Amino acid sequence: MTAKILDGNWFAGQIRERVRNEVVSLQQELGITPGLAVIIVGDNPASQVYVNRKHKACGETGIHSVVIRLAEQTTQNELLQKIEELNRDGSIHGILVQLPLPAHIDEMVILQAISPAKDVDGFHPFNMGSLAAGRELLVPCTPAGIVRLLEMAGIDLEGKRAVIIGRSNIVGKPMALLLLSRNATVTVCHSRTRELAAIAREADILIAAVGKPGFVKPEMVKPGAVVIDVGINRVEGKLAGDVDFPAVREVAGAITPVPGGVGPLTISMLLANTVKAVRLLQPTAGVKAKSRVRRS
Ligand SMILES: Nc1nc(=O)c2c([nH]1)NC[C@@H]1CN(c3ccc(C(=O)N[C@@H](CCC(=O)O)C(=O)O)cc3)C=[N+]21
Incomplete structure (x- = not known):
């Protein structure tokens, strides 16, 4: 099987379109x-x-x-x-x-x-703590973008096995919390994890955020799994992901490329968070924005 390629630029464009409309309504209203x-x-x-x-x-x-x-x-x-x-x-x-x-x-x-109200990266302990407590205010852009991508691509998370490789504050940890609150069964692997390949191979959704080019090999991927590559490594002047893309795409069901995968989504979510911050700072804007969504 050859994996379906999840085009990050296309999904990012969809999010940006929505942001553009929200910017217009904030200005008009x-x-x-x-x-x-x-x-x-x-x-x-x-x-x-x-x-x-x-x-x-x-x-x-x-x-x-x-x-x-x-x-x-x-x-x-x-x-x-x-x-x-x-x-x-x-x-x-x-x-x-x-x-x-x-x-x-x-x-x-x-x-x-x-x-914290202006923290569009979602890195402030208040926002991280809120996320951990199940209240998603300003959520880190990369993991938030991945969740939006999975939603837009129609990939259901309910009861699925998700494995994240990497435990950083900016990707791995918030990613785990977002997937958990969407009812996935989440495992976080890292540099000290034993039998990492066997754990990765159990994943329905495998998220690589390790910072090592080509780290994820086809033997680590369950046939048909969704593989999300968060890596942005520079190798001989070129951008390379954490996944051995040519080999893994023969095993996976769907895969994000690098470049053109998660990176553009991160940027779109930064724009979405900036609009969200306006609403968080302006309670009246929040009410209007919500009722607009319900009416349409
Ligand atoms: N406070 C803070 N917030 C961040 O969100 C943040 C940061 N610091 N420091 C660095 C990382 C990295 N990051 C990327 C954003 C977009 C692409 C992106 O658009 N990448 C393109 C290619 C870009 C290229 O050609 O280099 C792609 O993957 O298609 C990549 C990486 C945000 N970061």
């Missing part, structure tokens, strides 16, 4: 243009690429976006001051600090300084 601020510290070339993509995607959906570029030597206090300023700025509804940060800055301190 409340006179609010959603605003996103992205802070980038230093000049990591990959970060520059991602930040430019985010800025461009905002432009396409009518979201006002500002990119704040700070020098590599910026101190933690200077960065905290900038975040405070944006927390108070009424034209900004979403704040994202691009990771990784330079080594002299404590990531946890920075992420906790962002107002």
Whole structure:
């Protein structure tokens, strides 16, 4: 069997279309243009690429976006001051600090300084804790995008075996919580897991977020399984996923490619979260937005 390829660009386009419509209604009904601020510290070339993509995607959906570029030597206090300023700025509804940060800055301190209501990455402990408690407020973009992709592709999660390889705060852990609350049976594997291949092979849905190019081999995949590749590894200047794509696509039932899979969904969910943050900040907007959905 050759797997169906899940085209991330197409699904991301669908989400973006919906975001564009929501931006128009927010403007017409409340006179609010959603605003996103992205802070980038230093000049990591990959970060520059991602930040430019985010800025461009905002432009396409009518979201006002500002990119704040700070020098590599910026101190933690200077960065905290900038975040405070944006927390108070009424034209900004979403704040994202691009990771990784330079080594002299404590990531946890920075992420906790962002107002939870503007935390469009969903990395603040308040949002992570809410997710763990079963209340999905601002949810991390990559796992949220994967759930939307599975929904849109008609892949049911109820009672399914999901295996996640990777336990990071930004993908593995929130992914596990989202799948769990959708009634999947979830296993999280990591670098210390024994018999990882045998566990992976039990998955109906296998999510690879390990950061090792080509890590998932066909022997680790149950025939017909859905394989989601979160890897964004640069190998000899080219982008490579965590899945050995040519071999695994012969075994899987459906698979996301890299590039053109999860990456574009992450960006679309950032836009969706920015619109959601407007509603969370404006209770009246939330009521209107909800009743609109019910009427249509
Ligand atoms: N605070 C924060 N939030 C993030 O969401 C965040 C971050 N920091 N740091 C880095 C990672 C990585 N990330 C990606 C977003 C889009 C693509 C993407 O669109 N990828 C394209 C290809 C891009 C290319 O050619 O390099 C694709 O897969 O088709 C990839 C990776 C967001 N991240």
